[in-house]
Amino acid sequence: MKLASCRSCERSFTWSKLYKSLWKLRDVQCEHCQQKHPLSLSTKFRVHSISYLTAILGLFTADKLGLSMLESAIFILLLTLTLSLFYPFIVKWKE
Numbered sequence: 001m002k003l004a005s006c007r008s009c010e011r012s013f014t015w016s017k018l019y020k021s022l023w024k025l026r027d028v029q030c031e032h033c034q035q036k037h038p039l040s041l042s043t044k045f046r047v048h049s050i051s052y053l054t055a056i057l058g059l060f061t062a063d064k065l066g067l068s069m070l071e072s073a074i075f076i077l078l079l080t081l082t083l084s085l086f087y088p089f090i091v092k093w094k095e
């Protein structure tokens with residue numbers, strides 16, 4: 001898996017920089033050349049889709065495991081946060 005890089009200077013972005021931008025769904029600015037990179041619509045769509053699917057899957061799993069409301073909420077939160085660690089790897093820039 002490879003992280004997205006700057007289109008202008010071709011330096012790779014750090015995982016944390018992409019991760020923070022994805023949570024805010026904001027443009028990513030290169031620290032070296034200051035070029036701004038808007039996230040593609042497909043990246044935003046994938047992030048939302050994966051989050052919703054994770055929540056739904058988590059709900060079913062929590063129900064099957066017979067977890068309480070609080071335990072289910074914690075389980076879904078942890079599941080969503082764990083999967084979100086991979087979001088920086090699916091970043092694509094708007095054309």
Ligand SMILES: [Zn+2]
Nearest residue numbers: 006009030033
């Ligand atoms: Zn750059």
